[in-house]
Amino acid sequence: PRLANQIAAGEVVERPSSVTKELIENAIDAGSQRIEVEIEQGGARLIKVRDDGIGIGEQDLPLALARHATSKINSLEDLEGVSSLGFRGEALASISSVSRLELVSNADEDPRQGWRVVAEGRGMEAKVTPAPHPRGTSVSVRDLFFNTPARRKFLRTEKTEFAHVEEAFRRQALSRYDIAWVLRHNQKVVHQLPPGNTPTARERRIASLLGKNFIEHARYIEREAGGLRLSGWVGLPTHSRSQADQQYFFVNGRVVRDRLVAHAVRQAYRDVLYNGRHPVFVLYLELDPDVVDVNVHPTKHEVRFRDGRMVHDFLYSSLHHCLAASKP
Numbered sequence: 001p002r003l004a005n006q007i008a009a010g011e012v013v014e015r016p017s018s019v020t021k022e023l024i025e026n027a028i029d030a031g032s033q034r035i036e037v038e039i040e041q042g043g044a045r046l047i048k049v050r051d052d053g054i055g056i057g058e059q060d061l062p063l064a065l066a067r068h069a070t071s072k073i074n075s076l077e078d079l080e081g082v083s084s085l086g087f088r089g090e091a092l093a094s095i096s097s098v099s100r101l102e103l104v105s106n107a108d109e110d111p112r113q114g115w116r117v118v119a120e121g122r123g124m125e126a127k128v129t130p131a132p133h134p135r136g137t138s139v140s141v142r143d144l145f146f147n148t149p150a151r152r153k154f155l156r157t158e159k160t161e162f163a164h165v166e167e168a169f170r171r172q173a174l175s176r177y178d179i180a181w182v183l184r185h186n187q188k189v190v191h192q193l194p195p196g197n198t199p200t201a202r203e204r205r206i207a208s209l210l211g212k213n214f215i216e217h218a219r220y221i222e223r224e225a226g227g228l229r230l231s232g233w234v235g236l237p238t239h240s241r242s243q244a245d246q247q248y249f250f251v252n253g254r255v256v257r258d259r260l261v262a263h264a265v266r267q268a269y270r271d272v273l274y275n276g277r278h279p280v281f282v283l284y285l286e287l288d289p290d291v292v293d294v295n296v297h298p299t300k301h302e303v304r305f306r307d308g309r310m311v312h313d314f315l316y317s318s319l320h321h322c323l324a325a326s327k328p
């Protein structure tokens, strides 16, 4: 299972930011109201995510790290032939196969309760020991790739790795305004985001994550038609420092990078004006989950709409309308 875990890790654990993303997703799934992310040395030394969610009970703790070994893969060579593995229930097992992972959790209201389990590269330590923890879970991932030196070598500078971690954090924080978030790097607070779903609270969060400049030169959009609902902020041409990477599109709360979406947005900007500027936006599309598949690939953020044409036209016309109305 160790080899299978390391192989899966190659797909799901690319760098500190991918670990961060998986841990945050678990914290969100646990119904947390507050999520704290602590990073040291760009994540190469430590990635820690602490939440106040439902927690994991003593019996379930070893299971959280276990994984069904894949019988199809017996050697590293086989890996080349496998293009799409399923990753369900594999994130923690994969991460622990290439790091020193500590899981401390408490599913009880009593903060004196709690259990700890440690897994380190070669396998899990069977012992589950008592460790007090407020209700919720802390996962610490230390020394990522310590036992796979070839992969460790691919880590970039501390600054670059942290930039990716911050980006992963940003996407999640932009998807859940009801959760309080903290991001620290080398003991310094980088983002501290109180919860709040009012327009003002949302704008404050966006300003804090993307800069005041973004929100000051953005227009709020809200449109609904044919079972589709679009809301969010689109940057206007007065936005002087538009950055190519400030493009966030969420479908039913999940960040996606999708060609159809990108095309509709680009087209709307181009048709209104915007002499070659990068469109910048934070947009939320909501639609019936039955007419969209957001799980095409667990890491690639792809979506598949049942009626792509309709979604494209709706996005295009909504944005075109909004941008044309804002034309100076």
Ligand code: ADP
Residues within 6 Å of the ligand: 022, 026, 027, 030, 051, 053, 054, 055, 056, 063, 064, 065, 087, 088, 089, 090, 091, 092, 093, 136, 137
């Ligand atoms: P998956 O999320 O696909 O189930 P993971 O390997 O990410 O697989 O997690 C394995 C299991 O461990 C989860 O299904 C969940 O039961 C438990 N778990 C992991 N992280 C947390 C957390 N922060 N809070 C509560 N349970 C968790």
Ligand code: MG
Residues within 6 Å of the ligand: 022, 025, 026, 089, 091, 092
């Ligand atoms: Mg998970």
